[in-house]
Amino acid sequence: xxxxxxxxxxxxxxxxxxxxxxxxxxxxxxxxxxxxxxxxxxxxxxxxxxxxxxxxxxxxxxxxxxxxxxxxxxxxxxxxxxxxxxxxxxxxxxxxxxxxxxxxxxxxxxxxxxxxxxxxxxxxxxxxxxxxxxxxxxxxxxxxxxxxxxxxxxxxxxxxxxxxxxxxxxxxxxxxxxxxxxxxxxxxxxxxxxxxxxxxxxxxxxxxxxxxxxxxxxxxxxxxxxxxxxxxxxxxxxxxxxxxxxxxxxxxxxxxxxxxxxxxxxxxxxxxxxxxxxxxxxxxxxxxxxxxxxxxxxxxxxxxxxxxxxxxxxxxx
Numbered sequence: 401x402x403x404x405x406x407x408x409x410x411x412x413x414x415x416x417x418x419x420x421x422x423x424x425x426x427x428x429x430x431x432x433x434x435x436x437x438x439x440x441x442x443x444x445x446x447x448x449x450x451x452x453x454x455x456x457x458x459x460x461x462x463x464x465x466x467x468x469x470x471x472x473x474x475x476x477x478x479x480x481x482x483x484x485x486x487x488x489x490x491x492x493x494x495x496x497x498x499x500x501x502x503x504x505x506x507x508x509x510x511x512x513x514x515x516x517x518x519x520x521x522x523x524x525x526x527x528x529x530x531x532x533x534x535x536x537x538x539x540x541x542x543x544x545x546x547x548x549x550x551x552x553x554x555x556x557x558x559x560x561x562x563x564x565x566x567x568x569x570x571x572x573x574x575x576x577x578x579x580x581x582x583x584x585x586x587x588x589x590x591x592x593x594x595x596x597x598x599x600x601x602x603x604x605x606x607x608x609x610x611x612x613x614x615x616x617x618x619x620x621x622x623x624x625x626x627x628x629x630x631x632x633x634x635x636x637x638x639x640x641x642x643x644x645x646x647x648x649x650x651x652x653x654x655x656x657x658x659x660x661x662x663x664x665x666x667x668x669x670x671x672x673x674x675x676x677x678x679x680x681x682x683x684x685x686x687x688x689x690x691x692x693x694x695x696x697x698x699x700x701x702x703x704x705x706x707x708x709x710x711x712x713x714x715x716x717x
């Protein structure tokens with residue numbers, strides 16, 4: 401866990417900032433402590449914009465809209481937002497603290513590590529994310545379904561705790577499909593290696609677009625490599641737009657079929673819904689050793705000491 405870093409912030413509102421948990425291209429997340437009466441204390445996560453973006457209305461609105469959307473969503477597989485505040489002119493969102501790490505960090509391997517995550521763990525994690533996506537896609541308010549699409553399903557947005565909880569985070573670019581109009585500038589906000597062909601092409605997105613990011617994540621967890629990576633960013637984007645069926649030799653037929661369906665170039669050829677994907681993952685998982693939350697949490701705890709540092713990659717979040 402990092403120190404607070406060069407930022408001068410030590411408190412926001414009634415929260416004391418303890419350490420920096422992570423940083424992306426636009427925002428950073430702190431471990432914080434909230435205090436109350438009679439010795440009450442709780443660990444939370446605080447998300448705020450990087451100093452360069454504070455005071456810039458367009459970026460502040462992104463954080464505000466993310467917090468407002470996330471606060472409405474309540475599901476065991478989602479990171480909840482409890483409060484949106486502003487202090488010292490700095491907007492911040494107070495969120496669940498997940499005592500663990502993101503999947504990208506957990507699968508960053510030291511030289512002595514095995515090449516891939518054990519398959520029963522992969523299937524269990526993916527099934528939990530599929531259930532969370534089904535909730536997001538079906539979410540409705542008093543006016544009806546919102547048609548939400550997460551748009552950024554990737555290992556760095558999948559958090560796993562030492563207790564074996566699996567949560568999907570970061571709704572910074574989630575939008576309602578009924579309102580969204582993609583542009584190249586919008587596209588670049590996601591992590592390009594996990595984008596769907598329709599997202600890369602700037603076409604309208606639907607709920608099945610999120611399956612592509614989960615499919616890339618599944619393939620990466622099972623094989624150790626991303627299926628569409630090229631020598632350059634443009635090569636990767638071209639590979640995604642073509643979306644040729646990746647070679648998944650060595651994987652069991654049922655797992656290979658699930659990944660290929662998620663990675664179909666034509667959205668209509670993917671699973672009909674995230675629920676249908678979750679059912680396929682559950683059936684595949686039942687054919688193997690059952691993974692309990694305790695076992696998943698133990699895997700997380702065992703991985704944390706072996707993680708090798710990786711420099712920040714601005715623009716990837």
